[in-house]
Amino acid sequence: MSFKKIFIKTFGCQMNEYDSNRIYDNVSKIGFIKTDDQANAACYVLNTCHIRDKAKEKVYHEIGRIKKLYRDKKKPIMVVAGCVAQAENEEILKREPYIDIVIGPQSYHKMNDLLKQHETNLKQEETEFDTISKFGHFDKIKNNDSKVSAFLTIQEGCDKFCNFCVVPYTRGPEYSRPFFKIVEEAEQLIQNGAREITLLGQNVNAYSYKENSKEFRISNLINHLNQYSELKRIRYTTSHPRDMTDDLIDCYSSNKKLMPFVHLPIQSGSNRILELMNRKHTVDDYIKIYEKLKKINKEIEFSSDFIIGYPGETEKDFEDTYNLLKKIKFINSFSFIFSPRPGTKASKLDIIDNNVAKQRLTLIQEKLFNNQIEINKSMEDQTIEVLVENKMKNQSKLFGRNKYISPVIFDGINSNIGKIVKVKILKSNQNTLFGLINKNKKAA
Numbered sequence: 001m002s003f004k005k006i007f008i009k010t011f012g013c014q015m016n017e018y019d020s021n022r023i024y025d026n027v028s029k030i031g032f033i034k035t036d037d038q039a040n041a042a043c044y045v046l047n048t049c050h051i052r053d054k055a056k057e058k059v060y061h062e063i064g065r066i067k068k069l070y071r072d073k074k075k076p077i078m079v080v081a082g083c084v085a086q087a088e089n090e091e092i093l094k095r096e097p098y099i100d101i102v103i104g105p106q107s108y109h110k111m112n113d114l115l116k117q118h119e120t121n122l123k124q125e126e127t128e129f130d131t132i133s134k135f136g137h138f139d140k141i142k143n144n145d146s147k148v149s150a151f152l153t154i155q156e157g158c159d160k161f162c163n164f165c166v167v168p169y170t171r172g173p174e175y176s177r178p179f180f181k182i183v184e185e186a187e188q189l190i191q192n193g194a195r196e197i198t199l200l201g202q203n204v205n206a207y208s209y210k211e212n213s214k215e216f217r218i219s220n221l222i223n224h225l226n227q228y229s230e231l232k233r234i235r236y237t238t239s240h241p242r243d244m245t246d247d248l249i250d251c252y253s254s255n256k257k258l259m260p261f262v263h264l265p266i267q268s269g270s271n272r273i274l275e276l277m278n279r280k281h282t283v284d285d286y287i288k289i290y291e292k293l294k295k296i297n298k299e300i301e302f303s304s305d306f307i308i309g310y311p312g313e314t315e316k317d318f319e320d321t322y323n324l325l326k327k328i329k330f331i332n333s334f335s336f337i338f339s340p341r342p343g344t345k346a347s348k349l350d351i352i353d354n355n356v357a358k359q360r361l362t363l364i365q366e367k368l369f370n371n372q373i374e375i376n377k378s379m380e381d382q383t384i385e386v387l388v389e390n391k392m393k394n395q396s397k398l399f400g401r402n403k404y405i406s407p408v409i410f411d412g413i414n415s416n417i418g419k420i421v422k423v424k425i426l427k428s429n430q431n432t433l434f435g436l437i438n439k440n441k442k443a444a
Contacts, residue, residue: 004042005035007076009062012049014237015200016082018151020047023081023108025141030112039069043115044076050083050166050341059084063098077118079103079111083170087342089127105156106130106172109137129172131156139181143188148389148418149233149401150194154182154221155201160240162267163278163345164307164338167202174202176209179216186225195418196233196387197225205239205248219247226255232420233387234258235405238265241281244289253296260297261404263332264289265305269324270317273310277346283324290328301375301404302328306335308364309357311349318360325367331375332405333368337361369430376406376428383438384408386423388416408433 006027010020023045024034035041046062049055059080070076079101080092086104093102101114104127114124145151157172158165186197199221201207207218218236225234234257241264251258266286268274274282293300306321337357340347351357379402386400386408398412400421409432410423422438 003031003033005037005040006032006043006045007035007038007041008045008047009038010047011055011058011082012047012051014151014198015153015156015202016047016049018153018200019082019105019108020045021145021151022138022141022143023047023111025144026108026111026138027115028144029141030116032115040073041076043079045079045081048080048082048084050087050170055084056088059092060096063096067098077101077115081105081108081111083166086127086170087166090125093123093125100124102127104128105170106134109134131172131175135175135177135181139178139184143185144192145189145194146192148193148387149196149198150189150192151198151200152182152186152189153177153200154218155204155207158202159206160203160242160280161278163276164310164341166341166344169343171202174206176207179209179211179220182221183224186231187228190228190230193418195231195420196235197231199234199236201236202238203240203243204236205243205245217245217247219245219251222248222251222255222258226257232257233403235261237263239263241266241279241286241289249289249292249296252293252300259403259405260299261301261303261332262293263303266324267305267307268310268313268317269321270313271320273313273317273321276312277307277310283320287327299403301331303332304330304334306333306364306368307338308335308361309352309354310338311346311351313352313360322363322367325364325371329371329375330368331372333371335361335364335368373428373430375404376430376433379425379433380428381425383422383424384433384435385420386410387420388412388418390417402433406433407431408435410435410437412437 008020010016044066048059078099080099081103082105085102089102092099100122102125106129107126110126155176157174158167159174161168205218209216222234225231267277267279269283271282384402386402388398388400390399392399397409398416400408402408408423423435424438425433425435427434
């Protein structure tokens with residue numbers, strides 16, 4: 001078999017990163033090999049994200065850049081994949097002749113056929129929602145990801161239909177993979193060297209798979225993964241407040257490998273705005289979850305997502321959000337100004353003045369960033385546990401993360417990679433901790 005090089009540029013969420021790795025595993029069956037050299041590929045894939053503003057225009061900008069890269073070379077098979085492909089489908093092919101294949105997230109199992117047919121069918125579009133067939137296909141292909149910290153998709157799609165969100169239209173309805181197929185893939189990742197697994201889903205804590213009258217939930221997965229001695233840490237993202245059930249909350253007291261870090265998007269601290277968003281939870285519901293978890297495990301820290309300037313947001317609504325930040329000291333959170341997504345209910349609403357939205361975002365981010373700075377500062381002169389993920393590019397230093405997913409950079413040796421080591425933190429900034437490995441403390 002003669003091999004051809006394929007390069008994938010991945011945008012957006014961890015699920016896209018997982019998808020890109022699985023695409024590599026899939027196309028290897030028909031003679032494609034992964035390359036990091038984007039200027040010399042037989043196939044070039046843009047795995048796109050549609051969550052942020054101007055996602056579609058970024059695709060066309062990237063295509064322009066790729067055209068320049070290959071101006072004096074043979075044109076690669078140009079593939080646009082992911083959520084922008086799903087949302088725009090045939091329109092992309094019509095607008096940009098350089099694109100050969102448009103494929104949505106639920107059709108990746110058809111990628112090999114599309115590539116094989118390329119010579120005779122130059123323009124192809126595949127954006128059907130066929131989630132069951134997709135996962136059935138990939139369940140037969142080994143996951144070759146060999147990272148220390150690995151992603152594992154257990155659930156896709158969304159049935160919540162928040163008025164601002166495009167996910168139900170780009171990823172389809174909620175679908176949970178068979179429990180034991182997930183376990184098989186987790187075992188592959190652990191054999192490959194994974195010491196941390198992050199379970200992924202658009203609504204990951206809505207995971208529910210029924211077999212022989214038994215229901216498996218995310219808590220069952222977390223507790224099952226706990227038995228593998230080589231696996232040191234378990235995480236999951238992204239969760240929804242409505243699906244934060246007691247069985248999952250209880251995992252934080254019984255499962256020592258589940259990290260005490262909860263990313264739980266609330267979006268707004270105003271009940272009125274939450275209702276306008278169709279979030280189906282209240283601020284009080286959220287605070288009760290927070291208090292339950294804190295009571296079970298005082299080490300737990302929360303991060304969240306905040307949409308600022310949602311249509312109809314008043315000064316009072318904004319103050320409610322700011323006051324929530326005073327009550328819950330969120331870390332590592334994401335905040336951004338509302339941007340309308342085509343096809344969603346909120347896209348038809350009147351947006352508030354952009355200058356007002358910017359001023360509010362500045363105040364929110366200042367508060368959130370100060371929280372991050374404070375918690376990082378509190379770790380200075382402390383010795384903490386760090387899972388070492390890799391050696392940094394062009395540096396002698398190692399990179400890892402603490403239990404709160406904060407990056408840690410420190411001096412060490414390659415044999416530390418894949419181990420949990422003790423690191424004394426010497427200094428910090430908003431995003432990163434810097435330290436020295438404690439040679440007197442044994443690595444795990």
